[in-house]
Amino acid sequence: MLTFARNKLVSVAALDPETLSIHAVLDDDAYGLEIDLRVSIEERKILDIFGKWNRWTTPECYRAIPFLQEIKGELIDETMGERVAKNLARKGCRHFANLFLECCDAATQALRVIRWENEKVARPALSFEQFLKEEGGREKTVKTTNTSPKITVPLSSCQPQIESHGAEDNRKDGVARASQDRGQGFIIDLHTHTFPASSCSSVCADELIEQARLIGLNGICLTDHNHVWSLAQVEALSQKHGFPVFRGNEITTTQGDMLVFGLEKDIRAIISIEDLRGEVDAAGGFMIAAHPFRGFLAFNTVQLGLTARKAAQRPLFQLVDALEVLNGKVTDKENGFSSSVADALRLPATGGSDAHQACEVGIYATRFFAEIGCEEQLIRALKSRDYVPVAFRSQIRQTA
């Protein structure tokens, strides 16, 4: 039996030689919506757009409609996907965004048909295939001069993000780990992001480091996405701020994000976790599974049958040196679950804020029990397994 079905239909007609008319429907188990829009053929400009809910979930879903109206006047071009992801999907409704991008793609395809039909007026025997060949050739020549209006819309840039519901407070596990107090120790935020090295971050390294110092951390580790900081760069930052700055790298693998330390190699593409393990071993480095259950507990775990013991059997955990069990970007429940899994695996546990803004640094961090002065010492300390994750910011709030 089907547990879910989503049907989408998009039709494009030419109202007149200047205007496309597009009608689109999305209908699934939870949502029913429609979009009607008109697009100018010459400029690919959205002349008007109307959205309609047939079925929805929350009593406030209607608030998304005005964000659809904001698209009026915009051009369907190669940046449309990104713009929709930032605005309509994020501020309005991602289901409308999803259907709207199907409309943009369909408009692009319809324009191709119209160009062929126009060519055929002068050359009635022109086949569609021949037309494409000629157009493809033209596009290539134009592309090299960089003026080609590339109008394919990246559909996926507007895929809805994961829905996450039903979290319950499970902070206890994390705090239990954090409370094994052996004095202040040496506290480092092991997971942070800076701009421009991580395009998703909105804080520069200088500001992040200053903030880390201000709140009383003992050190900070820059772990930008698939980015290698040079030793000279972090040493210069350290000197400049009179504050210990270390470097790591958050690398996306087929099994999720890994925080690696001591790896100089610049890895840009998605890599298999096995290959990354090989690289880290060869470099004598250390690898932590970052936010290993982010979004994992979005659903009822009982319904999925997910227990910590079962989760611990995932092959990826045989390939990592530690688990990040306090991460600032996931729910308490997900952190708690990671902690139980780390316990089941008898793997060491770390904490890091995953800060993308200055105010987030130090939400979580890792407490070591000896001072750490350089990268080599950091890696040795990580391998010693002698550290605990800490909810640093809430601790300083309590002591203040």
Place this chain on the structure above:
Amino acid sequence: MPANILKFSLNRCTCVERLEDNTLRSVCTLRDTFTSASVEIVSRLPDLEIVSAQGQFHHEWLKLPDIDGIFLKLKGIRIGAGMLKIISGLIGQREELRQLTYMVEECCQAVIISLTRDILVQAPESEEAKLEFFSNMVRENIRLYNRCAAFAPGSRLVEHSQPPK
């Protein structure tokens, strides 16, 4: 040509069914003026790991080099947060692959929404109770805060929620 005759039309259907061996089969089929394609992803509960992927892709002018090789790359990926980056990173965004990447993503999203459906069916009938139900949902999972118009400041659903720390 008269204005009522279509220049382009598209039909996309994505379905999820739960199989007896604790797996979910998600199938996306696409038929449009130029394309006839389908993608099938089987994922295993409880961790939603992709155990197999297959499909076919026919297009008027785009040709895919090695479709089976592409599907092979998807084995072992987990459906969940961060998957879009992994899928598009593995398959790529070249023009001929863009549609296939999208269909894989639609399959995976459908799995997620099908699981969300189980929560949505618990929503009560009356407006007042609905407001309470969805307000609780945001309070319990603050990541939903400001994620769409319904959960943005100004909405009745976040009146009593604190913005994320």
